Amino acid sequence: MKKISIITLGCKVNQVESEDIAEKLEADGYDVSMGLVQSDIYIINTCAVTNEAERKSRGIITKVLKINPNAKIYVCGCSSENDASKFNKGEFVKGIIGTQNKMSLIEMIENDDEDFIKNNSLKTIARVTDRTRATLWVQNGCNNFCTYCLIPYLRGREVSFPLSEIKKQIDTLSLQANEIVIAGINLSAYGKDLGNNDGLIEIARLFKNKKTRFRFSSLEVNIITNKFLKELSEYNNFCEHFHLSLQSGSDNTLKKMNRHYTKSEYLDKVNLIRKYFPNAGITTDIIIGFPTETNDDFNESLDFVKQVNFSSMHIFPYSIRSGTVAATFKNVATNVPERVKTMTETANIMKSNFIENNINTTHEVVIENEKDGYFMAHTKNFILCYIKSDTPLKPNQILNVRLLKPYIDGAIAEII
Ligand code: SF4
Known part of the structure; x- marks a missing residue:
């Protein structure tokens, strides 16, 4: 252990x-x-x-x-x-990471821990419930073979769990939690191994007529289509938060990473999301200092993230994984700490702007816990709210709030 x-x-x-x-x-x-x-x-x-x-x-x-x-x-x-x-x-x-979503460290640790992955190969559907948010794992494995990643070697090929089983789990979980996060190792591939290219749409349909809201964990650009977004826009309980994995905003680096999109294709998908969900939270992961990332590549990446205007970013310094293709690349990346600093400053500015743009708007939240005299909750577009209330609020309670002003890593909000 x-x-x-x-x-x-x-x-x-x-x-x-x-x-x-x-x-x-x-x-x-x-x-x-x-x-x-x-x-x-x-x-x-x-x-x-x-x-x-x-x-x-x-x-x-x-x-x-x-x-x-x-x-x-x-x-x-x-x-x-x-x-x-x-x-x-x-x-x-x-x-x-910074102050937001510290629980995501657990995912980072587990995704990086070969022993954990081998011993927890997710052969069946898995569910985890914390006080308000349940996570439902619906898929295992990945066929993508990004050159920096060991997961396809450790977890094997994509396997989707049956929709009938997912339905049962959603029916049970929605009696306990008012938000369910649908997760998978490569969630966007859900259903393909079962011959179903609309797998995530079918999962969304399982939330029809439910009070419980739902969120997707991490998505790849290929899943973002008019059909997918149109369907999601029809559900009041869908959380308009898209964690759209980018990894780099440089076309050279994306190619070396074996990511199957260009930055312009990525941007088209972001624009499509904003057409259906103008106030969506769009978050991402980015790797800094990939072995082939020159200063020019990094600057291209920096310009690109500004163009996308993310609401929040997870920034990872590149970490060599022996056994991967990238581990054999000559490392030309320099000034990585400075690059991390520059990218973090940019991410913080974009996040503050996003919060600022949501001030005076109203949102539904699900109460999570109480800290330092505030009740904490996330909006559907994933802004952390600090709520003052004279009467105690219970975890899992659904409320409507108005965001009043930016505060620490989120916003002070009042109940309406
Ligand atoms: S980083 Fe690439 S290879 Fe690794 S799990 Fe994600 S999509 Fe699959």
């Missing part, structure tokens, strides 16, 4: 979030400890309240490497939100 340590700096919010992450990792079979102890994997939940807190947060990396020079390190929190490049100190730092 792999050991994971979570090191938490700063406020009570960080502590509560670290406990949530620990609980989920334990449920997934990891041996989790809190604090700086001998482990295989470390999560550093950072703080930026003062310069000293930021310095301490960065110093934890050195301390971890003294205990285990082969540690895999994941960083989240206010200090990495502030400047991710300061944490990109070498190949042992496997993932860096």
Whole structure:
């Protein structure tokens, strides 16, 4: 059993979030400890309240490497939100996110953990329920063979779970949770191995006449068509949040990554989404410092993400995976920490603009938990809301709110 340590700096919010992450990792079979102890994997939940807190947060990396020079390190929190490049100190730092959606670290860790993948090969449909949001895994495997990724070798080819079984799970889960996230290793391929090219549309249809809202986890551009979007636009309970995997905004790099689209095709799909869902949250993953990524490629990528205008981005410094095609490429990428910093600054500006553009608009939310006197919830387009209420709100409660002003990584909202 792999050991994971979570090191938490700063406020009570960080502590509560670290406990949530620990609980989920334990449920997934990891041996989790809190604090700086001998482990295989470390999560550093950072703080930026003062310069000293930021310095301490960065110093934890050195301390971890003294205990285990082969540690895999994941960083989240206010200090990495502030400047991710300061944490990109070498190949042992496997993932860096900011303050939003810290639970996504779990997905990063599990996707990067060969033992976990081998032992959890998702032979059947899987469901995970937290207090308000259920995740339903409907598909396993991937046929894409992106050159940086080991998943197709570890999880094998695409396998979709039967729609009848998914229906049963949705019927049960929707009695417990008011939001269901439909997930898969390559979710956009759902149904193809069963001879069905409209698999995700058929899953959406299972939500007809249900109060429970639904969200797709991560999608590839090929799934975005008029037919798909038109169908989704007919459901009031669809969450207009598209996590559309980009990985690079440079055509050269995309080719080397074996991603089967150009940036202009990607942009066409984004424009199509905005035609049906003008206020959609469009988020993505991007890899910085892919071995063939020159400075020009990086600048092209940076210009492109600005053109798309994402509402939020997960930024990953490239991490070599032996056994992949990319591991054999000559590495010409330089200044990777600076690139991460520049991309993070751009991502933060775009995210602030998106939140700003939603101020004074009304949204449906599902209450998740309470932190520091606020009730926390996400809008359908995935803005984190901080809600003040004199009367207690319960997890899973559905409410309508108006966004009042930007706050930390989201917005203060009032109940209407
Ligand atoms: S990164 Fe590429 S190969 Fe890896 S799981 Fe995603 S689509 Fe498949």
